[in-house]
Amino acid sequence: MIIDIRSLTRRASALFMLGAAACGAKEDVPGTAGTTAGTSPARDPNLPFAVVDAGLSTPESVLWDATRQVWYVSNINGNPPQKDDNGYILRLGPDGQKIDSLPFINGADADVTLHAPKGMALTGDTLWVADIDVLRGFNVTSGTEVATIDLAPMQALFLNDVAAGSDGTIYITDTGIAFGADGSVSHPGKSRVFAVRGGKASEAVVLPKESAVNGITWDAARNAWLLVGYNSPNLWSWAVGAKEATVIGTGPGGADGVVVLTDGRALYTSWADSSLTVFANDSSRTLRKGLPAPADLGYDAARNLVAVPLFTANRVELWSVEMK
Numbered sequence: 001m002i003i004d005i006r007s008l009t010r011r012a013s014a015l016f017m018l019g020a021a022a023c024g025a026k027e028d029v030p031g032t033a034g035t036t037a038g039t040s041p042a043r044d045p046n047l048p049f050a051v052v053d054a055g056l057s058t059p060e061s062v063l064w065d066a067t068r069q070v071w072y073v074s075n076i077n078g079n080p081p082q083k084d085d086n087g088y089i090l091r092l093g094p095d096g097q098k099i100d101s102l103p104f105i106n107g108a109d110a111d112v113t114l115h116a117p118k119g120m121a122l123t124g125d126t127l128w129v130a131d132i133d134v135l136r137g138f139n140v141t142s143g144t145e146v147a148t149i150d151l152a153p154m155q156a157l158f159l160n161d162v163a164a165g166s167d168g169t170i171y172i173t174d175t176g177i178a179f180g181a182d183g184s185v186s187h188p189g190k191s192r193v194f195a196v197r198g199g200k201a202s203e204a205v206v207l208p209k210e211s212a213v214n215g216i217t218w219d220a221a222r223n224a225w226l227l228v229g230y231n232s233p234n235l236w237s238w239a240v241g242a243k244e245a246t247v248i249g250t251g252p253g254g255a256d257g258v259v260v261l262t263d264g265r266a267l268y269t270s271w272a273d274s275s276l277t278v279f280a281n282d283s284s285r286t287l288r289k290g291l292p293a294p295a296d297l298g299y300d301a302a303r304n305l306v307a308v309p310l311f312t313a314n315r316v317e318l319w320s321v322e323m324k
């Protein structure tokens with residue numbers, strides 16, 4: 001199924017309205033990440049491992065930090081493209097428990113600029129965050145902003161996912177969409193991937209414009225980056241230095257985040273059918289449905305746990321993933 005720009009527009013308009021509502025309820029926002037245990041002690045695989053349903057506002061992305069044993073959750077808090085300086089990043093414990101009484105990194109703080117944080121990646125002690133048209137680096141211990149890479153001069157429009165290469169190069173997708181004052185979505189920009197190396201940005205690869213490229217993750221088996229698009233059913237593989245990305249398969253479309261599991265399968269979220277979908281042996285298969293507006297998932301490989309932010313429900317669900 002191909003998701004055309006009209007359905008993207010309808011969905012994004014709904015998101016816009018939700019975002020506007022979230023803005024109106026700004027005073028209710030951060031601070032109180034609460035957790036509801038899924039099932040304990042015997043975990044039922046048909047129930048979430050844990051549900052975090054407090055302290056979140058338009059959560060877009062979750063990242064697992066194996067070194068520090070925390071989940072980072074980026075919260076747009078309002079409209080995805082709006083520079084309102086109220087976005088924030090929460091830390092959660094391994095089982096989703098609350099860590100911070102106030103957000104770890106908070107645009108509302110005078111010394112922090114953060115509008116609408118989306119994808120994240122770690123290199124050393126720096127947490128990289130996509131923020132509309134800027135890539136920001138924060139010290140992962142203090143939360144201080146340590147790097148600001150402005151991609152606006154390269155016409156970045158909607159930076160989305162972030163991933164770190166083994167050589168420290170940061171890769172950022174640009175979905176290329178723009179929002180009108182009435183919440184309508186247009187697609188004036190390229191669908192592409194930027195690379196940031198030594199503080200300098202370049203355009204790494206351009207995908208078909210209609211793809212609205214979104215998630216990116218390293219695919220060791222192919223020795224290449226795996227990419228999924230919000231507005232296309234295709235999955236792509238792109239080897240660093242290659243001129244183009246190659247279609248390696250299809251799925252339900254509406255894809256947001258993607259990770260590669262320890263067994264080599266790719267796992268990605270789909271807004272099109274509210275699913276977690278696995279991709280292996282050149283084909284996609286639904287793993288789990290009933291996850292509305294599932295955005296950019298995080299993955300704890302040691303426990304085979306994924307954390308899925310449900311964008312419109314202001315909730316993060318942790319799910320166990322059965323290995324092959």
Ligand SMILES: [Ca+2]
Pocket residue numbers: 076077078079082084085086087115116
């Ligand atoms: Ca915001």
Ligand SMILES: [Ca+2]
Pocket residue numbers: 060118119160161214215256257295296
């Ligand atoms: Ca995303």
